[in-house]
Amino acid sequence: MPSSGTQTYHHGDLRSALLDAATSRIEHQGIDGLSLRKLADDVGVSRSALYHHFRDKNALLNAVAANGFANWIAMTSESGGDETVPAQVRMKQFVYGYVHWAVEHPQLYDLMFGRPIWKNDLADDELKDVAYPAFQYMLSLITHWQQKGLLLADKPALRQTQVIWATLHGLAKLVTDGVYADSAHIDEMCDCAVLMLLPKK
Amino acid sequence: MPSSGTQTYHHGDLRSALLDAATSRIEHQGIDGLSLRKLADDVGVSRSALYHHFRDKNALLNAVAANGFANWIAMTSESGGDETVPAQVRMKQFVYGYVHWAVEHPQLYDLMFGRPIWKNDLADDELKDVAYPAFQYMLSLITHWQQKGLLLADKPALRQTQVIWATLHGLAKLVTDGVYADSAHIDEMCDCAVLMLLPKK
DNA sequence: CATTGAATTTGACACTGTCAAGATAAAGAT
């Protein structure tokens, strides 16, 4: 059992070392900036050692995204789970939490919610197992708001979930992509979004 | 003056031929699926002929995006310009038009409003010259809705523009990326968005 | 100690964007 630090032929835990290094590189250089060969250098291993732990580059990206979802769910259920504060406050906290997390992990967010994985049907089962519950959580949360009277019940919860999620997703993407919105106004934009999405006044 | 059809050494209008082929390839295979060498094959020219008309691959992408904006603006001012119908109907038309255009040109939309160009500061002047007016058009349109009483005036028009745009952008991206929304429900989602964004009821 | 089997490396291939140097053709000058 080679303890960490010493460099043995068998790395010991190459899979998670690659995962960590890949996550770090993605967060700094972006998805397109991830080169498997440079990644191997980071970890101090040869270029094709990776293929004994991941089927190909996409499988590695899937695993990184899956880790991201686990992280995301932890953040999200934290900001939405406090039952002592009123639902409206929790909604605002959720919106803040969602957008800020995306802005703090723009590249990871891109990977998790971007086309390359979902539209091209490149998500493997492991990723789906962690991503779908995340989607369902949003639906249950917004259904809950609806039941509490925070949202009107004149439209299906699923549609309202999609619209609210779209707004959060759009805010996050406009800011992180630098399109007609900059990070100095995140909170103002979130406030405005909450005001506009809540019914009555 | 080589007429089109005959294959001469000097292509005649290689620049726009490359633009067309690139646009077509991007719309079918996506941005990452665009290879300059295959593109050259499409046009029947050698691999590096392109560099006499575009500084590099990014310049080509910029030009494709600029074309996209021109197209986008044409569509958009068409669906928003009819002064004979009431503002509320025009808003709905605008929402429909925006999302449908994005869904019909997903890859182009990605290129135009995505991070690779804007966040990485890879937009050249030609692109900015056509993109910024597009952004401003959205602002003026939504300011107009506000003045017509369609939106409340309790929040700055800029913020409301960003939120509404975020919602449209988010809807478009969720659908085109295949994340928890599919194209069969576009219109329902648009309807729901309009209902939720408009004040009162 | 021998053998099995997993982990890792090296060599190779096809592909990518990009540049320098050469080849070609059109336009302008005399």
Place this chain on the structure above:
DNA sequence: ATCTTTATCTTGACAGTGTCAAATTCAATG
């Protein structure tokens, strides 16, 4: 008409990429 210039296109080359097959190294098991 011929020469010169200039824009256009091609060929050769290089560094980089993901990925596979075959060879190597090591740990564990018999």
